Amino acid sequence: MNPKVVVFGLSTEGYSIACKMALKGADVQIIDESTPSAISIKSDIAKTYPTVQTLKDDEPLLSMAPIDVAISKAQFLFFVPILRKTGQEIKIEINSKFKEAVANLKKGSSVVYCLGTGFGGNSENMSLLEHVTGFKVGKNVSYYYYPLHKNNETPGFVGTNSAKPDEKIIELLSNTKKPQFIALSSSEHFHAINILKQFAVLTSILEICKFAKDNASKSDLATNELGKIFLDNMIDNLFDLRSLSLSFEGANTLMYIINGSIKGIDNYIKRLIDEIRFVLKKNELKASRTKILLLWSLDQHEMKGDKIETLQTLQTKLQDYINDVECVETPLDYFHNEKTTIIVVCSKSDYEYVQKNKKDNEIIVIKANPLCEVAE
DSSP states (O other), rough: OEEEEEEEEOHHHHHHHHHHHHTTEEEEEEETTTTTTTEEEEEHHHHOOHHHHHHHHHHHOOOEEEEHHHHHHHHHEEOOOOOOTTTTHHHHHHHHHHHHHTTOOOOOEEEEEEEEOOOOHHHHHHHHHHHHOOOOTTTBBBBEEOOGGGGGGSSSEEEEOOSEEEEEEEHOOOOSSOOOOEEEHHHHHHHHHHHHHHHHHHHHHHHTTTOOOSHHHHHHHHHGGGOOOOOHHHTTTTTHHHHHHHHTOSSHHHHHHHHHHHHHHHHHHHHHHHHHHHHHHHTOOOOGEEEEEEEOOTTTTOOOOOOHHHHHHHHHHHTTTOOOEEEEEEEEEEOOOSEEEEEOOOOOHHHHHHHHHHHOOOOOEEOSSSTOBOOE
């Protein structure tokens, strides 16, 4: 009999999981929190619609069921919600959605938690799961930790407190090879190492690039891989880094590394704004006669809202100096007006689009990379 899978959250990551499960022959439903309802995803839908956006654009007729009914029949519940709160409110939002997701779970089912947590985060989740359902984790229900990485990369490990993982979950989460099932605490440690490695490298690059002030240094560094890192890459997994920062109280070496990395991103945003202001000054442009387009083609269905938040922050801070700042996506209309246009390109794909389509030499293009290059 095909396993019944429910994915909580019509996010890009959630839809990707739903499609993979459907193609493996599972009976899959995905919960659209905005409707709210559980939508049936069959293998033909998974093959026809590769993304959430293509599914929403075409609006195919899909079988739907109430959320509570779908969850009450689930053998496996994947928690992949869309999160848009920030700061202190994010934990409240996650807990609220998690309670909603697990409230109607049946005995013998399994929860697969796909958000990155800090140390001890899974213990908190299991306590909440037991409180809401009345079931004992490891006895009446199972819990797995499966933190998704940037670009929906599949984790190489699954955290579990079960001595013998369910064969069906092993089969569902296997791609070309089976993931490694390890202790929950170990999985938190491995995930923390992966996140800190990523941001330690990034922070080092951002801080060193501050010192590249002469044209020769900038040119040499830009021809390296550094020129291909954009703001879009810098924000990947920032949610997970912030989650890690909540694991500790007081000063310790890990907190210095985590806070230094978060500070490094904040400092880069300030430096990018300073470079934009310098370009205005260098070209003798008046703020009132300048329009800034922040070009960042964001995935509006992404599970984590860090990129959307960063774009809004950048826009707000720039508007302190230049009133006319607009967030845009590709395809871009290169309209002509009486103002000088500066395009700040925030991702590699957006920059490739600009390179291919830019015809107006009056437009100034600034790359939101570690060197804040002005494109030739």
